[in-house]
Amino acid sequence: MRAARFKAKQGINNLMKVIVNVPLHVTSIWLPRYTNDPMTTGSLGAGIVIRPGLVMTIEGGEGTMGLRHIDEVLRRYNVNAVVKYETQAPLGFGYGMSAALTLGTALGVAALLRKPLLEAAQVAHEVEVNLGTGLGDVIAEFYGGGIEIRVKPGAPGVGVIDKIPYPNNLVILTHEFTREDTNVMLLRLRDKLEVLGKEFMGEIMREPTYENFVRLSMEFSRRIGFLTRDIEDNVRPCIKYLDGYYVKKGVLVLITHRDKADEASQCLSERGIHVRRFKPSDAGAWVRITH
Numbered sequence: 001m002r003a004a005r006f007k008a009k010q011g012i013n014n015l016m017k018v019i020v021n022v023p024l025h026v027t028s029i030w031l032p033r034y035t036n037d038p039m040t041t042g043s044l045g046a047g048i049v050i051r052p053g054l055v056m057t058i059e060g061g062e063g064t065m066g067l068r069h070i071d072e073v074l075r076r077y078n079v080n081a082v083v084k085y086e087t088q089a090p091l092g093f094g095y096g097m098s099a100a101l102t103l104g105t106a107l108g109v110a111a112l113l114r115k116p117l118l119e120a121a122q123v124a125h126e127v128e129v130n131l132g133t134g135l136g137d138v139i140a141e142f143y144g145g146g147i148e149i150r151v152k153p154g155a156p157g158v159g160v161i162d163k164i165p166y167p168n169n170l171v172i173l174t175h176e177f178t179r180e181d182t183n184v185m186l187l188r189l190r191d192k193l194e195v196l197g198k199e200f201m202g203e204i205m206r207e208p209t210y211e212n213f214v215r216l217s218m219e220f221s222r223r224i225g226f227l228t229r230d231i232e233d234n235v236r237p238c239i240k241y242l243d244g245y246y247v248k249k250g251v252l253v254l255i256t257h258r259d260k261a262d263e264a265s266q267c268l269s270e271r272g273i274h275v276r277r278f279k280p281s282d283a284g285a286w287v288r289i290t291h
């Protein structure tokens with residue numbers, strides 16, 4: 001378990017501890033929407049909210065500095081807290097991990113201070129936007145919805161999320177390639193995203209079905225340049241176990257079902273694609289207070 005400790009400023013009840021579960025989020029299609037207000041800045045798009053994500057514990061106490069996102073949330077609330085987190089997925093590959101850490105901290109601190117969770121999610125969204133590390137991750141992770149579609153950009157309470165119904169027992173397998181900072185990636189792909197994001201968002205909105213989500217996610221990641229011929233050649237022998245696959249930044253996402261997931265994992269690992277296993281998260285983030 002990683003721990004970040006911060007010097008106390010505002011009173012947090014030291015007898016209380018908050019446990020926050022935050023799912024991860026892997027966008028497949030997205031269209032950045034920038035305004036001069038972080039609350040209305042965000043992305044339109046679609047993606048999968050997955051679990052298990054991040055488990056955080058937040059309690060009163062003092063300590064040293066950690067990740068700048070966590071630091072920034074604590075600064076905004078003017079508190080000291082001990083923040084610990086556990087997760088199986090890495091930071092910087094495209095799992096929306098920076099958003100999960102930011103959201104988890106904000107929700108935990110808000111619960112300790114008896115402040116509204118929606119406001120905390122908005123703080124997390126602002127921090128993500130200001131640091132250039134996320135646009136649509138906080139709203140997706142806060143609300144969940146499994147396969148989600150962002151129909152209005154912005155922070156929770158401002159942006160709007162809809163759900164795409166998906167089959168029972170869906171299993172999401174992932175594999176990481178390389179890290180890339182989100183702000184670098186967004187700058188590198190800015191013009192392509194504007195064109196392809198609009199085209200694909202229009203298509204998915206016309207018929208927001210599971211089948212279209214899978215088909216358009218694959219096609220978007222090909223056209224944006226994440227899903228290369230090499231990756232496809234390597235995955236193709238395992239296609240009979242999969243509904244589809246896409247790549248977002250450094251994460252390969254493979255969509256399968258519970259009764260095929262073991263064979264899919266085996267087939268992929270024989271080809272050097274070692275996978276992590278997730279399920280869609282309907283619930284989004286949740287907070288539990290312990291004493």
Ligand SMILES: Nc1ncnc2c1ncn2[C@@H]1O[C@H](COP(=O)(O)OP(=O)(O)O)[C@@H](O)[C@H]1O
Pocket residue numbers: 067068090091092093094095096097098099131132133134180181182183
């Ligand atoms: N080991 C680390 N320690 C501190 N900060 C890190 C570390 N690794 C990455 N970061 C920072 O974390 C953020 C990762 O954000 P992002 O690229 O959006 O990741 P993700 O795709 O997981 O959401 C970046 O601001 C990066 O500078």
Ligand SMILES: CC(C)(COP(=O)(O)O)[C@@H](O)C(=O)O
Pocket residue numbers: 025027030042043045093094095096097098133134135136137138182186249
């Ligand atoms: C794609 C991204 C802008 C960044 O995602 P990540 O690399 O996971 O930080 C995301 O926030 C989105 O709007 O869909």
